[in-house]
Amino acid sequence: MRSMDTIRTIGRLLLRLLATMLLISTIVFLLLRLLPGDPAQVIAGIDANPADVENIRNSLGMNGTIISQYLTWMGNIIHFDFGNSYFSGRPVSTLILERLPVTANLALLAMVFTILTAIPIGVLSAVKRWSIWDAFGLLYSQLGMALPSFWMGILLLLIFSVKLGWFPLFGAQGFNSLILPAISLGLAKSAVLVRITRISMIEELGKPYIEAARAKGLVDRRIQYVHALKNALLPVLTVTGLQLGGLLGGAIIIEQIFSLPGLGRLFLTGIYQRDFAVVQGSVIFMAFLFSGINFLVDLLYALINPKARIS
């Protein structure tokens, strides 16, 4: 009974994931073709000879009818083939996979930082509401939201790398070089998550079952941390999942500031160089990654929350 529900939920989520990925691929496909101007011409330059333009068009997969282009496009995506970079001539999928570890590590580290700071601060704020702890929690979240991450990044670089010399100035030199970028990337997320944790915890603590648990004779600490916190973490989990996706976008800026050779840099360079294959590939890849993460979060959510499984 329970396992049937779970299987059905997983099936429904998978279907949604596939539909999203199909839609993303189609949109990216249409984008390049519906935009005014000819990408091949743009790459080749205005006074290139027609044969060269035709060559580039071929390499972009933009010859033949729109239907056949679309089918080739989708077929290639299924094989994880996003074409070759126009500049380096190497397959875009290889470029992406080369750069992925840096961005993935950065995002994960930032997420760890976010969770490890936001949940304790948010819970403390809620449990000791209107106290000095709560004031600190609210101030932290206010500041974190107000200060832009690129500014935080530069500030952290100035203090900890330039002045104190604790961390490397730029480049990916192991774990150490990811700490400052992860903090500047995670701070804004952490600030939002503090609010979510706090309000969710306050709401949970105000629910009648908490009162009932108290009447049953349970001690406050057990009620707060076993009953309330566990239930309050549901919305926190949802937001965290969305934020993990958002971290990928944030990484574009942070990688630039800290000169990290990640996906964001690949994407930005692709834009500067009008390397369409790289841009398309990165967009699709990041969108897929985002959908995949959301799928996992929804799955987790369904497994934890008995109510979500049924509906």
Added chain:
Amino acid sequence: MLELKDISKTFKKKGTGLSVQAAKHVSLNIPEQSIVGLVGESGCGKSTLSRMVVGLEKADSGTIALKGKNIDYRNPRDLSHLRKSVQIVFQDPNTTFNPRRTLLASLEEGLVNKGMGKTDRLKKVRDLTDIIGISYANLEKYPHQFSGGQKQRLSIARALLMEPELLVLDEPVSSLDVSVQAQIINLLMDLRKEFGLTYLFISHDLHLVGYVSTLIAVMKSGEIVEQGDAEQILFEPKHSYTKQLFASSPIIH
């Protein structure tokens, strides 16, 4: 069993300077084995009074004595003593169970807290669910999979597992269908005989209170305006407010 003396309680609304007096010098005696009915319209302070009785709210002044012994709410030992003897069934069973725990986990928890072993706990839960008419096998389910009436039975079970002598029933049937109300009331009456319980029965339904109670107290804006034997209050109400309450009740016998 339980005696309230001169209890007062004021709620202040933050920032506005406004305050509501939920209890004004309330004195109420709940004798052993009795059913004391507490009636009054919504907002008169009867729920606050019930919450003070079970220690969920502190009185500003006055004393609460359990079997002749004063209870100090600031003293954790007194409070846990009170909770062993006095339990409460809340009005809305839909919100008083943790939605993410199975009923078994929710029922068991109070016993875990008491330090009872696993086999003893499960046996006790099984015995009690038999009595209240819920199949033990169903306890693996979550709250939303039960009906309102079933949930109210379960919250009665949750309270009784703690082996209380006094059970506070805060509008135990007001959120239930009329057809289910009678079943729950009958169950409560049976349980009382079986376990020798004392009830503090709180309701705005005078008809219902008259039907179940041995003693009745009528409450109006934080004050008890009249109390006495159920029959006396039912047939010879002295206070004008009690008469008004009767006049507004649809069925009078």
